[in-house]
Amino acid sequence: xxxxxxxxxxxxxxxxxxxxxxxPFLSKKPLNIPPIVSVELIQIAEKTNIPFAPKAKKIIxxxxxxxxxxSEQAPPKKVKKTKTKTVVSxxxxxxxxxxxxxxxxxxxxxxxxKVLTKEExxxxxxxxxxxxxxxxxxxxxxxxxxxxxxxLIDKSKExxxxxxxxxxxxxxxxxxxxxxxxxxxxxxxxxxxxxFGCWSIPLGLPYNExxxxxxxxxxxxxxxxxxxxxxxxxxxxxxxxxxxxxxxxSALRAVKLCQPLRVPTTGYERWKELQxxxxxxxxxxx
Amino acid sequence: MIKKIITLFLILIPINSFALIEVDITRGNLDPLxxxxxxxxxxxxxxxxxxxxxNKDNIGEEISNIVENxxxxxxxxxxxxKEAFLQAPDIANLxxxxxxxxxxxxxxxxxxxxxxxxxxxxxxxxxxDVLAAKxxxxxxxxxxxxxxxxxxxxxxxxxxxxxxxxxxYFDTRIIYVAEEGPKTQRIKKLAIMDQDGFNNKFxxxxxxxxxxxxxxxxxxxxxxxSYFKNLPRVYLLDxxxxxxxxxxxxxxxxxxxxxxxxxxxxxxxxxxxxKSDIYTMDLENRIVEKITNHPSIDTSxxxxxxxxxxxxxxxxxxxxxxxxxxxxGSDVKRISFGNGLYGTPVWSPRGDLIAFTKLHKGKFYIGVxxxxxxxxxxxxxxxxxxxPSWSPNGRVLIFYRETKTNDKGEGFTAKLWSIDLTGxxxxxxxxPTDASDPSWSSLLSN
Numbered sequence: 001x002x003x004x005x006x007x008x009x010x011x012x013x014x015x016x017x018x019x020x021x022x023x024p025f026l027s028k029k030p031l032n033i034p035p036i037v038s039v040e041l042i043q044i045a046e047k048t049n050i051p052f053a054p055k056a057k058k059i060i061x062x063x064x065x066x067x068x069x070x071s072e073q074a075p076p077k078k079v080k081k082t083k084t085k086t087v088v089s090x091x092x093x094x095x096x097x098x099x100x101x102x103x104x105x106x107x108x109x110x111x112x113x114k115v116l117t118k119e120e121x122x123x124x125x126x127x128x129x130x131x132x133x134x135x136x137x138x139x140x141x142x143x144x145x146x147x148x149x150x151x152l153i154d155k156s157k158e159x160x161x162x163x164x165x166x167x168x169x170x171x172x173x174x175x176x177x178x179x180x181x182x183x184x185x186x187x188x189x190x191x192x193x194x195x196f197g198c199w200s201i202p203l204g205l206p207y208n209e210x211x212x213x214x215x216x217x218x219x220x221x222x223x224x225x226x227x228x229x230x231x232x233x234x235x236x237x238x239x240x241x242x243x244x245x246x247x248x249x250s251a252l253r254a255v256k257l258c259q260p261l262r263v264p265t266t267g268y269e270r271w272k273e274l275q276x277x278x279x280x281x282x283x284x285x286x
Numbered sequence: 287m288i289k290k291i292i293t294l295f296l297i298l299i300p301i302n303s304f305a306l307i308e309v310d311i312t313r314g315n316l317d318p319l320x321x322x323x324x325x326x327x328x329x330x331x332x333x334x335x336x337x338x339x340x341n342k343d344n345i346g347e348e349i350s351n352i353v354e355n356x357x358x359x360x361x362x363x364x365x366x367x368k369e370a371f372l373q374a375p376d377i378a379n380l381x382x383x384x385x386x387x388x389x390x391x392x393x394x395x396x397x398x399x400x401x402x403x404x405x406x407x408x409x410x411x412x413x414x415d416v417l418a419a420k421x422x423x424x425x426x427x428x429x430x431x432x433x434x435x436x437x438x439x440x441x442x443x444x445x446x447x448x449x450x451x452x453x454x455y456f457d458t459r460i461i462y463v464a465e466e467g468p469k470t471q472r473i474k475k476l477a478i479m480d481q482d483g484f485n486n487k488f489x490x491x492x493x494x495x496x497x498x499x500x501x502x503x504x505x506x507x508x509x510x511x512s513y514f515k516n517l518p519r520v521y522l523l524d525x526x527x528x529x530x531x532x533x534x535x536x537x538x539x540x541x542x543x544x545x546x547x548x549x550x551x552x553x554x555x556x557x558x559x560x561k562s563d564i565y566t567m568d569l570e571n572r573i574v575e576k577i578t579n580h581p582s583i584d585t586s587x588x589x590x591x592x593x594x595x596x597x598x599x600x601x602x603x604x605x606x607x608x609x610x611x612x613x614x615g616s617d618v619k620r621i622s623f624g625n626g627l628y629g630t631p632v633w634s635p636r637g638d639l640i641a642f643t644k645l646h647k648g649k650f651y652i653g654v655x656x657x658x659x660x661x662x663x664x665x666x667x668x669x670x671x672x673x674p675s676w677s678p679n680g681r682v683l684i685f686y687r688e689t690k691t692n693d694k695g696e697g698f699t700a701k702l703w704s705i706d707l708t709g710x711x712x713x714x715x716x717x718p719t720d721a722s723d724p725s726w727s728s729l730l731s732n
Contacts (some may be wrong), residue, residue: 188309195309196315198314200314200316200319202450204451204681205450216306243452246449253415253418256418274308276308277309277310277311278311282312283316
């Protein structure tokens with residue numbers, strides 16, 4: 001008796017795990033979404049991603065991975081400060097980037113892509129716009145059809161009044177969902193974009209060393225930081241770790257400079273503690 | 287068993303919902319760090335006595351100007367305009383009002399005090415982290431008043447090191463060939479100056495042609511080439527004492543002598559029988575050793591900082607390219623494969639890069655590549671420029687650049703320029719005469 005329950009249990013567990021791990025990949029392949037399109041999605045609203053987040057988390061990570069590859073040689077500048085929403089012509093932008101990113105010498109043929117990725121981040125924090133809420137759209141339809149995205153966005157604008165109403169009635173289920181998924185992509189990107197702008201990367205750092213500074217933050221609901229803790233604090237004062245110390249200090253300065261952090265307006269419980277991983281390698285390698 | 291598994295499940299499920307959210311910050315801004323260099327405060331009595339001694343109205347301001355200028359030329363810092371400072375220098379040095387400095391967007395603040403103690407100049411300075419509202423460093427120096435410029439450079443080095451994690455390069459000197467007269471009859475003298483162009487001094491009279499001065503990486507010693515009765519000779523010059531000695535006469539042409547990293551050997555190329563090979567000479571016993579043996583022209587050798595390898599240029603492939611080999615001459619490997627001719631390779635003191643001059647389609651470039659030849663980056667392009675030399679921290683290159691003469695043979699100039707590894711921070715270093723063949727010293731204060 002016991003053994004059959006056990007076997008049944010194991011099989012069920014295996015099924016659950018397999019489902020949890022593989023289901024996202026069984027859905028339509030969204031991997032071909034061009035990075036620029038995915039970012040258009042990200043920036044729209046703070047709750048945009050909630051309904052599909054658990055399922056699509058991995059997919060999104062892959063897309064992000066792709067984005068990273070694209071922008072690897074493209075250290076963007078002053079993410080926070082450049083607030084213009086007007087699209088600057090690629091040529092102009094190129095000049096700007098080249099003259100402002102000292103450490104990297106970008107290859108000319110990659111600069112256009114660079115501009116695209118830059119635009120994405122730039123717009124994120126600014127565009128957390130109340131009228132453009134897509135929540136309901138994602139609930140209704142399969143999200144990852146790149147061809148329909150433009151249509152979705154337009155539609156959502158038209159239906160904004162209705163959508164807002166819906167948002168106010170977030171069900172308990174949805175809230176639990178929030179708790180389980182951490183920050184949504186748009187929330188995370190808003191926060192990232194803000195810190196990108198505050199962080200002055202120490203340019204003298206060697207690009208080939210493993211320099212990753214992890215900082216744990218305790219936050220107030222308004223986004224101000226009550227406590228910062230460097231997780232590898234012991235490494236700071238070890239001899240020969242001068243670069244690490246410099247990087248850690250620059251990261252702390254970035255957090256201080258960025259206060260109050262651009263945190264979501266809801267779900268304080270899930271982000272009252274945050275961990276920021278500062279890694280400058282991508283920028284320094286150029 | 288079942289209970290255990292269920293308990294395990296119960297334990298695992300909540301972990302998921304309380305996992306700490308991680309956000310990866312992989313980008314930032316690459317603007318120079320905004321710093322505020324508050325003038326060093328000085329009491330009235332000290333100010334007057336230094337004014338008498340050094341003929342400088344306010345030595346505190348002068349020193350802070352040196353620091354400010356050094357930080358700015360590094361390209362990594364952006365010293366803010368002093369007119370925007372709200373707090374007086376003397377009060378700022380005691381306890382800065384960080385809100386005031388925050389207001390002008392300073393991230394670091396430098397304050398200090400100068401005083402006259404026992405006929406000496408005493409300078410103390412503090413580096414503050416404005417955002418963290420805490421002191422990062424505090425140091426004091428006492429020296430003879432005439433050394434005030436060096437104090438400014440040493441302070442700059444300390445700040446640079448504290449804020450970037452790598453050693454500075456401000457308390458250093460540059461030796462170069464000062465040139466005067468028409469192009470066909472140039473008078474060439476050996477000259478030395480501080481890295482910012484001040485304290486220029488001529489070391490030779492200009493009777494004989496001097497070429498390729500090179501600093502010893504460990505001391506204030508220079509090796510250079512000079513002609514004596516039309517024969518090239520390698521000389522050693524001690525800059526502190528001024529003593530000069532002939533290392534040796536070499537048959538045929540000698541080129542580009544350079545020290546080994548420990549300062550005990552000189553490596554150079556000698557031309558004999560229509561070919562040119564690389565030789566070393568032990569400075570203690572004067573034994574000369576042949577390192578390369580190839581019918582081609584091998585020149586411009588430069589040691590890696592650990593002394594295990596040598597980079598040089600050779601035309602053994604048909605065109606002049608850069609090679610590296612073990613310091614005993616074995617394992618010769620070509621590392622440059624781009625279009626054009628490559629020459630004057632110099633190994634970075636950090637060991638990670640090799641700087642070179644490249645000639646391609648009639649233009650001269652100064653560039654760097656990794657020691658395996660990958661990652662070639664051209665930093666600057668011009669009509670004629672060559673002979674890069676590294677700053678002791680391996681972040682900046684100094685080289686010289688000549689301008690084109692017009693039809694009448696006028697308008698020719700040769701000037702020293704520096705550029706950092708980013709390729710954006712290019713500056714001319716002012717010299718009283720035309721200048722070529724610069725070599726950067728190691729840090730004086732080490």
